[in-house]
Amino acid sequence: ASSAKRNGEQCYARAPKISAELFTLTYGSIVTQLLADYDTVDEVNTQLDQMGYNIGVRLIDEFLAQANITKCSSLKQTAEMIAKVGFKMFLGITANVGKWSADENEFSLILDENPLTEFVDLPENYSGLLYSNMLCGVIRGALEMTQMKVTCSFISDALRPGDDTTEIRVYFKEYLSEAIPINDE
Amino acid sequence: GDPIDKPLPRGKGEVNLSAFSFLFSELVQYSQTRTNQVTLLEQRLSDIGWSVGQRILDVIVFRERGLKRETRVVNILSFIQTTVWKILFGRAADSIEQSLEHKDQFMIIDQSPVTNKFISVPKELNQLNCAAFIAGV
Numbered sequence: 001a002s003s004a005k006r007n008g009e010q011c012y013a014r015a016p017k018i019s020a021e022l023f024t025l026t027y028g029s030i031v032t033q034l035l036a037d038y039d040t041v042d043e044v045n046t047q048l049d050q051m052g053y054n055i056g057v058r059l060i061d062e063f064l065a066q067a068n069i070t071k072c073s074s075l076k077q078t079a080e081m082i083a084k085v086g087f088k089m090f091l092g093i094t095a096n097v098g099k100w101s102a103d104e105n106e107f108s109l110i111l112d113e114n115p116l117t118e119f120v121d122l123p124e125n126y127s128g129l130l131y132s133n134m135l136c137g138v139i140r141g142a143l144e145m146t147q148m149k150v151t152c153s154f155i156s157d158a159l160r161p162g163d164d165t166t167e168i169r170v171y172f173k174e175y176l177s178e179a180i181p182i183n184d185e
Numbered sequence: 186g187d188p189i190d191k192p193l194p195r196g197k198g199e200v201n202l203s204a205f206s207f208l209f210s211e212l213v214q215y216s217q218t219r220t221n222q223v224t225l226l227e228q229r230l231s232d233i234g235w236s237v238g239q240r241i242l243d244v245i246v247f248r249e250r251g252l253k254r255e256t257r258v259v260n261i262l263s264f265i266q267t268t269v270w271k272i273l274f275g276r277a278a279d280s281i282e283q284s285l286e287h288k289d290q291f292m293i294i295d296q297s298p299v300t301n302k303f304i305s306v307p308k309e310l311n312q313l314n315c316a317a318f319i320a321g322v
Contacts, residue, residue, distance in 0.1 A: 018205045018299065020198030021241065022273045026205070029236040030212055033229075037219065051215060055207045062203055090204040118194060119240065 004080045008088030011066050015089065024118045031131060041128040048130065052137020053144075060142040063089065075172050076100075078148070079107050082139060091115050095168075109139075111166040114158070122159045130154050136168060149173040193248060196272065206303045213304065213315055223310055227317035234321025241322070245272060258291075266293055273322070274299055295319070 030051075034044045067085050072078040076097075083095040093115065099108040116132045130136075136152040143150050151171045156163040216229040246254055249268060255261040262281050270278045274295075284290035298316040306313050 012201065016202040017199035018202045018275065019196075019273050020200045021194070021196055021244065022237070023200045023205045023208065025237040025240050026208060026212070026233065028240075029233045030208070030215075032236060033233060047215075051211045054214070055211050059203075059207055090201045092198070092200055115198065115200060118198075119244075 004084040005088075005094070007067060007069065008085040008094065011085060011089040012092055014066070020092070020115050021118070024115055027116050027134070028120060031129075035126070035129075041126060045128075045130045045133050048133035049137040049140075052134035052139075053141035054137075055134070056138040056141020056143075057145050059090070059138060060145040063142065072146075075104060075107070078143070079109070079170070083109055086139075086142070087111075099167075105172045107170055108155070109168040109170065111168070114166050117159050117166075120159060127160060131157065131159055132166070139168070139170065144176070147176045147178065149176055193244065196244070196248060202299070205299070209300060209315075209318070210304060212318075223312045226310075226313060230315060230318040231321035234318040236321075238322035241269070241273065245269060262291055262293065269322075270295070 031044070031048070034047050035041075038044050038047060063086060066089060067081070069081060069085070072081060079097045083097045087093050087095050087109075093111065093113050095109040095111050097107055098110060100106070114132060116135070120131060122129060122131060130153075133154065136154065140150055140152045150173060153169055154167070155169045156165050156167045158164060158166045212233065213226075213230065216226055220226050220229065245268060246252060249272075255264050266278045266281050270276065278293050278295045280294045282292045282294065284292065295316075298319050300315040300318050304315045306315075
């Protein structure tokens, strides 16, 4: 686990950076735009997830190229890579992995800090909004490109009144067979 | 707790430039699904930038200027060129120029806007300039 942590820190140190506030406010403006474009909060949640998915399928290439990691042999290892390398490399934070199910097919990523939600206050009428839902799509899309089918969702969010933690639940469903990639030319 | 009770972040935080680039490119692609006209697409990017600029101004004025706002045109422009640009993009914009024909027209010049770095524009959209986002800011 400590080697994953070091790997993540090195990747983050090497990367060119930009202001976290520009990133945060741009994300916030996108969420605001989606709330204007769609009628319901549920549709916005879906759209955020879809945009994250599109990002995830592209981001995995950079992740694999930069992180210099070998194939993960277990879901536990995959979870560590997401939490200690992926989150660190791109957002400069690490997540904690925990709450494994008995069959070891489900785990939680617990975020102590979330750069997406800086400056954000969720109004009451948007209490159903999964503000950071793009992150779930990113994880789902990136893992799909490594032949892992997962579902991914926020089960708590510190933005909401009553939630103390921010927790993403990841359910492993199946390994996809090595089919021909879509749009492979 | 109440967000107003939270201390204002110091603003030194950074993320990987790739994270921003992925997000921005997804924004461009999403905006493209909502309109097929280049000018409207630029308008959408500009609107998003506008809402970023509106918010970052308060933060910067509060944090860097002790709430002092500029009232002169040249001063506010040079504040944008230096302070705002440095905070958002890590460096000042290259220059400010005043138009010779119109005294009320100024240009802030940035030779390598971060929004155009990773965007390749297809032929049918060759009028598109993703820096519309920065102009919006």
